[in-house]
Amino acid sequence: MKTSPHRPLILKRRRLPLPVQNAPVETSEEDSKKPPAQKEPSQAPASKEVAESSSCKFPAGIKIINHPTMPNTQVVAIPNNADIQSIITVLTAKGKESGSSGPNKFILISCGGAPACSPGPQPQAQNSNDSKSTELLTEKLGPKPAAKDVNVPRPPGAPPGHRWESCAGGEAAGCILDSSLSNIQWLGKMSSDGLSSCSIKQEVEEKENCYLEQSQVKTPQVEEPLGASTAWQDSVSERPPYSYMAMIQFAINSTEKKRMTLKDIYTWIEDHFPYFKHIAKPGWKNSIRHNLSLHDMFVRETSPNGKVSFWTIHPSANRFLTLDQVFKPLDPGSPQSPEHLESQQQKRPNAELRRNATIKTEFPLGARRKMKPLLPRVNSYLVPIQFPVNQSLVLQPTVKVPLPLAASLMSSEVACHSKRVRIAPKVLLADEGIAPLSAAGPVKEKRSLLGTGLLPLLPVQSIKEEETQPGEDKLPLGRPFKVESPPLEEWPSPCPSFKEESSHSWEDSSCSPTPRPKKSYSELKSPARCVSEMLVIKRRERREISRSRRKQHLLPPCVDEPELVFSEGPSTSGQAVEHPVCLLAESAEPAPSLNCPQEEGGPFKTPIKEMLPISSTPSKSLVPKTPESWRLTPAKVRGLDFSPVQTPQGTFGTLPDSLGLMDVSTMPLQSIPLFDSPRELLNSEPFDLAADPFSSSCPSDLEVPKLGSPEPQVPSLSANRSLTEGLVLDTMNDSLSKILLDISFPGLEEDPLGPDINWSQFIPE
DNA sequence: CTATGTAAACAAC
């Protein structure tokens, strides 16, 4: 209202229609129209079958071998086309049965199999088809929830103002996917509830079949209507502890398609947080819009006809958070609303929070269940994750460090870094961003919200391209121009306007004192400012530079950032092995050597602010985007509080694909190929195996990125060895972690791991 | 300083 002299000059915006949207571009309304009933039944048929057939047994086609060196650990070779979800279920059950005395850790690796069978998205297939495939996938998985789900009637009995989160409404739809098998929450429930291993299947089925049930399970009101009611009522009048950004994410993630119209977002929020409906000033909507525009993680997609805009979450930033995920009863008997929990936590010092969070992920479910959820706001960078940590570890053949250690690392991070523990290892941002690009080549998209859970490692080259270019694209772009169009136009793929960038650098900025990050920022920034400077008053200059809150990018443009797969020596000096994928790219770039965050802030740097520049930093995040830059730019994966998956590559080890735990927990595994043939790795740049990843005392150490050396450390992978991705399922911790396995190749040599195992048998080719 | 919230001015529909 007050016409401030400072009023920015607003340039015209051009809206570009999404290029190819998904073939079936449905409006949210349409989605909503779909009957929820259908969903359940159709849900994850495959997994179900498997589960049923195998109930407590392993599905056929799976090979299990005791790990030669790790006690209570078995290596499970899974056909590509197998239903991972069900396998995990079974293994979990098995592990639980065995308890600590039996096999309780399972290293899952792909043993090939018919790829064709795998419903998972093919890495290579990109383009418009993707969208279709995605759709199909969706269909298979279940009916669409519909944005309207949001409006699903509250459970009878639920207090009016009371928030009946969980699966209610929009989430229901999304829940199906999120919460069903794909959502490993059930694991927790399983253990906490004391379900027998055999009941797992049942559990699963229940979830699949009845999303409402889910809500019941999770929803406090259902469990304890009376007790909670008071608190809940209060909550109605109290502002939820979630930031707008978080709420938007909850809303969007509550839908199956992970997209929502502005209106639906409003509705969802009002439905789930009565405060906004009854108490908040109308301005909250403005804030919502503001947040949507401000944060890069929110991407607007326009339907082909250009009439409908959907807001989505950038795949690389999406952690698939849902309201129910942040909610966790402190104790079985007295559930609390997420808000309360968070509020409580907020009061708590961060350190403590982190600790708790960590514990939560590390401890047995029983204990975990009591952990409070993370905070949404500032401290909430730590996002609650149902499924624990995901780290990538490289198991070396010549294990200097016993595998057990490695495994233990996963479960005992705490011990390692008493200081800071990363609670939720976020999935690597890079993954998604990179994956698509690499595979698609020109087409960037390949999003796989639904289907892509685990993408195969990307070819080095593609990655390279991405990274390289971004780095160079420091072209000044008119700042006012937020270039969405380029991407849109350029990308035929379904994924519309994603401003894709490969990720990298989280660490840069945070990681080290390295000048590089800043440099890039500044470089980028200035160009961006050009326009503004011209147009705007000088007085603002300064401010803009430092404070401008333009769209907050997910990732800083730093291209150099390498992704780490695993770390090297213990506090090594920052030397780390980079992900193969990144290697090339990096080499091209001038990379100053970075030290890891660890050094900086201690042994371990919390992803939180330090590590991940978060979204909100405006000025820094300024990245001029040229049309190309959008494409090429490395993910702007910058921040996220609630947001994005912050794991920068290095931090937890990066996974080339989007397979992070998050994916595991949130996506339907059955549709996802577990991993690709190790061959990819072979073909791609080898890691420097020389460095012993395990030498480092703890996982945290693993993440040291080695940006510096221009020369790729591409030493070489011994001919007889191969790296492949795998998952480690630790039933003791109920954790599922992604790992990199270094295995010796068949026939080539003897297996260092042990005579007992012939790894080659796991490797198809 | 950062992250967030709020208000507001505009622009494009």
Place this chain on the structure above:
DNA sequence: GTTGTTTACATAG
């Protein structure tokens, strides 16, 4: 009027 973008300003940590 709605939606989307971008500033400005305020505030808490």
